Amino acid sequence: MERAPSVVDVARVAGVSVGTVSNVLNRPQVVAAATRARVEKAIAELGFVRNAAARSLAAGSSRTIAFVAADLTNTFFLDLARGAEEILEKAELNLVLANCDSREDKQRAYLDLFEEERVAGLLVAPRQDLAGQVLGPRARGMRVVLLNAEPPEPGVCSVQTDNRAGGYLAARHLIELGRTRLLFAGARRFPAVVDRLEGARLAVAEAEGVTLEYLATVGVTTEDGRAVAESVLARDPAARPDGLLAGADLLALGVVQAAAADGSVAIPGDLAVVGYDNNRESWGSMTPLTTLDQAGVEMGREAARLLLEELREPAGHEHATVVMEPVLVPRASTLGHPGG
Amino acid sequence: MERAPSVVDVARVAGVSVGTVSNVLNRPQVVAAATRARVEKAIAELGFVRNAAARSLAAGSSRTIAFVAADLTNTFFLDLARGAEEILEKAELNLVLANCDSREDKQRAYLDLFEEERVAGLLVAPRQDLAGQVLGPRARGMRVVLLNAEPPEPGVCSVQTDNRAGGYLAARHLIELGRTRLLFAGARRFPAVVDRLEGARLAVAEAEGVTLEYLATVGVTTEDGRAVAESVLARDPAARPDGLLAGADLLALGVVQAAAADGSVAIPGDLAVVGYDNNRESWGSMTPLTTLDQAGVEMGREAARLLLEELREPAGHEHATVVMEPVLVPRASTLGHPGG
DNA sequence: TTGAAAGCGTTACCAT
């Protein structure tokens, strides 16, 4: 356990030069079969493992991509990671993950870390109000693709979903079900939430006799959802909404849970609820949630493709913003029980 | 964007030697305030960012720890990561994550990757039947601590939960509620599941007139749970169990979902269900799940502490196996509705 | 307190 064996040890044991060892490692075709065998034998005997640090230092480039995610507990982010991994794997690139836990300081720290590590590229699904943090690394030459966030300035690739369309679809769905008093709950500090609200407004404007109200929440957690339910339940029954658009699934889940616990508001009977995210964490919901699916895996794939493109042609690369359409997944929280 | 500025650029601009630059980076106390200021100014001007590869190559040690997880979609693993991060952060160590998606090849690949990267240490929460994969890296001198898995051989630290105790607690809980026909469902290829079953057997042996039956499943997913429900529903009502011990929460969740969809078996009325994991993904369950919580965050902390210890005293380090006690979290799937 | 120079383990290039 002295010191890990290096290429020079391998070279010595195999009776060849270090250049040849490097060749069997990187361009096996150019080395004679017999020599290659000797080198491979030496590698096995010594238990030699390449030193990636030395490698990327000498080669001037790393083979790993980092994915910095705002919150990995939301399965949407993990779907993004999976999609990206799938594409990167084919390009023989590795993907490592970092979880920022929705904390500004962690996001900053991980971005710094990966910049120091000179990873080949950065996939960043930031806390939406903190997308600007990628500007520094970008300016210093890092390749970065943003996911699920508005590019803070042109010239950075991104993959987003059309949140306005999502909001529109959600509202339309409720309107088509005959709901007329809609309530949108969410935290305006998230740009995505603002867009969804706008989309919902659009759908309401197109309809006759439908109203839309906005209820501000602190965040978009289950707890925030319970607060929304409380606020709704506190109202005179006649003044209650009959359709709820939640800024996120967890928020919707909180509402559904609290409503069930209280018992005086039936879902979807009295109140139809639409979430957003298709977060697996809410899949087990008492009343399966109608939601907007953002096709996370496909977004991740797309982001990885964009990044690969930028890596391959650093020069003639067109910065693109890919916008994907969310799709409505109707379930019991608006449709009622499967049997009915 | 030519070439990133290096310490020698900084040194030139600041009018000092590279050694001095390195000193302000690593041992700021030893350099005169004035010089330090000049260097810091140069660093800011140039937008210098340390190269971690060069750093760990020269210093012979990295400042990052990798966490290789079998399946990050299970929030338990993310809790482990959080706990570890909390401790490592204080030691100025970074934590990067890798998701193996329960795939043997990915787990292998990530272990290889991090060994090549010469990370300072490895935290591995493997697929339980693949804990042996850490043996290679260990033998070559990597510091590794296993989480949630039996050490494949003595001499490797690990943090586990007492699965027998968990199984025992789960069964005892059902027995105390008066259930007498217990069914344990799970996949025996997971050592943890086997232990839980054993624990359950123990509790049953202590009780009068209680029977325990084992039902093999393919895995421990929601889908497997639905299959379990199907199998139970196919039986003559008199031959059905009245208490179910599931090998994991998702499995339990599937049972609950399928039972609700069918409607002929009330939970917990006809069948009380206990899960295992306290997986957040099942928190929204129609019937909140009674489960065993494994204190993931604390396990993560403990693993990180063990790893730090091993890093600090490579020599006189005692390999430890820390076993933590799971705690029963009783909820509606065994107790019935909160109001009743 | 600062400078000079020797590595760290690999790749890449130029000879051979």
Add this chain to the structure above:
DNA sequence: ATGGTAACGCTTTCAA
């Protein structure tokens, strides 16, 4: 097809 050698960017002696 193979060998020799100069980088890569940093840390770490050791002297001054």
